[in-house]
Amino acid sequence: MTDDRGYLLDNRRTEAGTRFEAISELCDPWTFRHLDELGAGPGMRCWEVGAGGPSVPAWLGARAGEQGRVLATDIDVSWTRPAAGGPVEVRRHDLVEDAPPAETFDLVHARLVLVHLAERERALRTLVDALRPGGALLIEDADPALQPLACPDERGPEERLANKVRNGFRELLAGRGADLAYGRTLPRLLREAGLADVRADAFFPVTSPACGVLEAATIRQLRDQLIAAGHATGEEVDRLLDAVDAGRLDITIAPLISAWGRKP
Template identity: 65%
Template structure:
């Protein structure tokens, strides 16, 4: 999916599984709704770019059925279950550097991937090239600059601290190469790539237990870099994580932009 060296949210970290679970709880319903609208069915050949926690891969496999094919790729597959059964094929792959893992796909999908890929333009071209004529592409990425706050209702010190941590996290990820404004450009990029019937929407929950879980796991994964920035201290992070665990804040995520199109 993404480069590991220098990528702060490394799949190999011990708590990556909890982060995958939180992302699935928050965003799988939206992703599945878009995939259903694109018409996925029995026999489809699918490429899932950035297999993540496998929830989307498993859903695609059920829809494609025994006559279909689901190629799931990622830079690191050490988190995958020990046995992966057809129609799923799991491969180590760098979408920003390697050739596509096949061609003639009916569907190519990536969620929360391309904004972190150094050569994201090449990655998008590769995904489009892998589609058959008439094949569908669905790309989903967050856009923290559209809504940069963790707590829009900043009515107390807990919410103020949460927003300070979120701002720092965005700066740290940007220094690591993440494009925090990538999501908003997706419709234009899909049109420029030659896709037709392009559409897009955005989703973000205003509050959810999974928002708190995602916040805790993400902050924990980048804690060292947050402190190194000099903008927050270890004590700030301890206090913020305690506030999150207490469950009294309405935490939200950055908007997830979903953009889709069809190859001519």
Template identity: 60%
Template structure:
């Protein structure tokens, strides 16, 4: 007689792994801003964001991008910053703050925005097509959608130069974190699909570029904050143990690793007139 098979849970766990409610979220926002805000602001400049523009920052997380947009559009413009948990945003920061789920909720102020932007949001959202449709519906004719997301499958390593045990351990832990993200509904190949996804959403003049940071304090501090943030989940899933995590964090703190990230793919397109 064969042994009974374990029951399969029909409802996958799509809770956001890197939840804003955790204390490490603020540290992650700080180092993500250090790594990528210059890239994002460069795209804002390329798209012509300027005085009087109306902008929606989707899944804002921290304050840096909404503050940059508010400075760019000035007092004659308008910036809306939304998140499913807007606790890290500043309602006195020169932009409006709204709790909003880009999948479940209708677009705020549809058809009115000159720019809609989301960074490192859709990769974690299982229903990405609906989220994109919501953002496109918020654009005025001629308005721009800018989506920036990682492609972890394109470059899956934590240490490109795997020269010894510390680097091998870092790459094992990065694979474990990727496994957790996949189990939570993340699409680790999403970044490369952005140009096609924007065209499928009806946008015109679609272009894209990539950014690939390697080494430095920001990569180290982001890695440490992320590993501490998901430590309990890694242990509960049996993907590592306390000794391996402690040894990795010690190597990061000692500056022994040239850590890197998955490429950030930025893609933009215009709602046709």
């Protein structure tokens, strides 16, 4: 998702493609399992919100088949566009500013979207309203405050530097309106929105090569902001990137909270 008004990780940067690929490698199996259990299948009508890369809409399109429909939306659809075709329509759409789709859906999914929005309460209401009776909503968002470290095993200077820079990244996110404790609130918010049979769980990889790829791409994308805000020097950023690229660090990501429920 790209938002000129506040979203920190601008999808127009070249690092965005690397970030999407790493997120896909890490999170897609987790996301697909939830979507499968919620009934993703032939003939379904699905809205993929803030799609970013093409992997989730393409998977949903393959499940929906020619009798189904997948609407994949984002403010910037340049990375989503390869998924278009068959049952998948890719459309530019601002969840906060634009009118919602006129249709309703059997399944609505948003991953790593609402946490970044200042008007996340109104955005969540839009997603709930887009459900047909019996339709399922799956929201997946990070909770960086639940586990704030890049390297939980802080055994040496490189790990301490990684955690220092990750803390700076969190401060930059918060400064743009992100709610760093949003993920844990999702079950309550879905219940308060009127959904039934609400459940939630969390994905937390301790370490993975894809975690390192994602961390390095994020640091490269935000290098200037991190330095300008005093969170790291240029030499520290270079030293950290060298350690990450060389695979010397066990890097993790913030827990991804998945919460879901059905519209009565």
